[in-house]
Amino acid sequence: MTSTASISTVPMNNGDSLDPQVFASVCAMASLASKAQQPLAKASTEAKNELLIGIAESLVEHAQEIESANELDVQDAFASGMDEGLIDRLRFNIERIASTAQGVRDVAAQPDPIGEVVRGNKMPNGMRLTQVRVPLGVVGMIYEARPNVTVDVASLALKSGNAVLLRGGHAAKRTNAATLKVIGAVIAEHGFDPALVATVDGFGRQGATAMMQARGYIDLLVPRGGAGLIKAVVQQSKVPVIETGSGNVHIYVDASGNLDEAVPIILNAKTQRISVCNSAEKLLVHRDVAERFLPVIAKALALADVVLRVDESTYDIVSGLNNGSGVDGLDMQHAVEEDWDTEYLALKMGVKVVDSMQEAIDHINAHSTGHTEAIIAEDYSAIEEFTSAVDSAVIMVNASTRFTDGGMFGLGAELGISTQKMHARGPMGLQELTTTKWIAYGTGQVRA
Missing domain, CATH: 3.40.309.10 (Aldehyde Dehydrogenase; Chain A, domain 2)
Structure with missing residues (x-):
């Protein structure tokens, strides 16, 4: 599978060694994200929705600042000879920011999957079983030149009770920084820890490599970009990966x-x-x-x-x-x-x-x-x-x-389009950011 001009976001088996200090820093960020995720996992649907509406309003309020940062990224992309298709993905003007903010509102309007009873039954010994949806925990996202993904992933993660670590790539560094500044401020205003949505962009490609190695700290990794990036993450990651495929x-x-x-x-x-x-x-x-x-x-x-x-x-x-x-x-x-x-x-x-x-x-x-x-x-x-x-x-x-789009399918936004067959397939929304746990209610039963 071949794609035109993909951005080099992660090492392609080129023998680069991972700096232990970078790895330790990324693991520490993931630990902080995990700690911040615990109160969010217990938050009410109302509290999460109010947080998302606040983010949508603040994005629109600060759209000019984000667009200005994006214009600098686009200028650099032109100067570097980036492919026109990728430059189109990189653009994040006021119109697109407004559309993305509406996507955040749409996510807020979605049913909350957390606590949903998937199935249940009563055992012959009287024990009552229920399987319920719970957050995944800390989700990692590695993506290219797609500033809207920063917002989409953050909104889906927050509504589903997850924390998220982002590696948005060098091409969109100013845009992502401006966007995450807005999101982080709103998270803090609503009484949550801004560590819920953090970026490893400051570590460059080493940050992406560290995320792939951070098994036990990051619960799920999702690559979104060209075929080269996706292949590299799938092949190199020690963290479980959902593969979002290129589209032939x-x-x-x-x-x-x-x-x-x-x-x-x-x-x-x-x-x-x-x-x-x-x-x-x-x-x-x-x-x-x-x-x-x-x-x-x-x-x-x-x-x-x-x-x-x-x-x-x-x-x-x-x-x-x-x-x-x-x-x-x-x-x-x-x-x-x-x-x-x-x-x-x-x-x-x-x-x-x-x-x-x-x-x-x-x-x-x-x-x-x-x-x-x-x-x-x-x-x-x-x-x-x-x-x-x-x-x-x-x-x-x-x-x-x-x-084929999460918004078009009524999911509010999407984490990506999964082309694999395990856990999630097709546009990934809120339910795809959950796992389940079984709860067994007994009255003193013991197994013979």
Whole structure:
């Protein structure tokens, strides 16, 4: 799985040794976070909601300061030659700050998962069992150039009774510092310890490495960023990891698909925001509709400045238009094998003609990162087969892949999109930041 221009946030098995003092400092921060988390875990839903509303209001109040810090980060990013898609993720202007603050309010409006009874029963000996949701404890987050994640993670952690340690990366250092200053002040104003939301950014890459080694201090680690970062954390971490995958996202247009409906869906999925993991990267078209549909979608994508990397069948159909002159303004090249595994995060799309839906399913399962796939179809049996056979976290039916998002799914915000199968899969919200404990109520029972 390949991603464009990923920021180097953690060592990539390069032999860097971890400074013992940095490790000790990060473990100490995690210990303080754990101590601060204990009263939060017992706090009422009302108290947590008031804290979140206070954070949302303060973010809006200090939006100009945060935007000014972000402008300096963006200037440095331009000067360093950062990829356009990553710069788009890095931007945190007043409009985006307001949207993120609304996300905090949405998290406050969510049901509190803590204390929820998952299941229970009465044993034959009269003991009463209940399994209830409880916080995870101290959550670590390693991410790249995404200032909104700082706020999203903090709000989800606080509402679910967790503390969080953050490594937000060098590219967003000023933005994250300004944002965390606001959040920390509100936490203190509400009578909680600001150690609940802390950053290891001051330790640079060593801070990220220390987090990965801090087993017993950090309960869960979540990487969020490019494929390189995620792979490094998964491979190197001693702390349990939830893998949030990159998005080599596919759209399959079935022979039964509504082709008029397919065009705006594909355009939205590819171009609405190119730098995010739920944007579409690959288009598979059934051969029965390829000659009718490919010229239409190729023209639409050309108008949107999308570059195509295509198989032979697609190339022959599209290049044969207009007496061999092809589509005006379209940059189309033959795909190489690497294209089918690449998350472009750019105005670029791989296109392939398939002979059957089974071929589409096989191709997706072979090349997908397990994030999101979509089918455009009217045949109910085709839809059922696709949704049951494709092994990804989210399947969209006749809708844009851009809807794979915690906010869109009604979770208020998201920690990330999990592409693994244990504990959490898909958009992670409040429930995914909890574990459970069993409580057994007895009246003096002993085991024979």
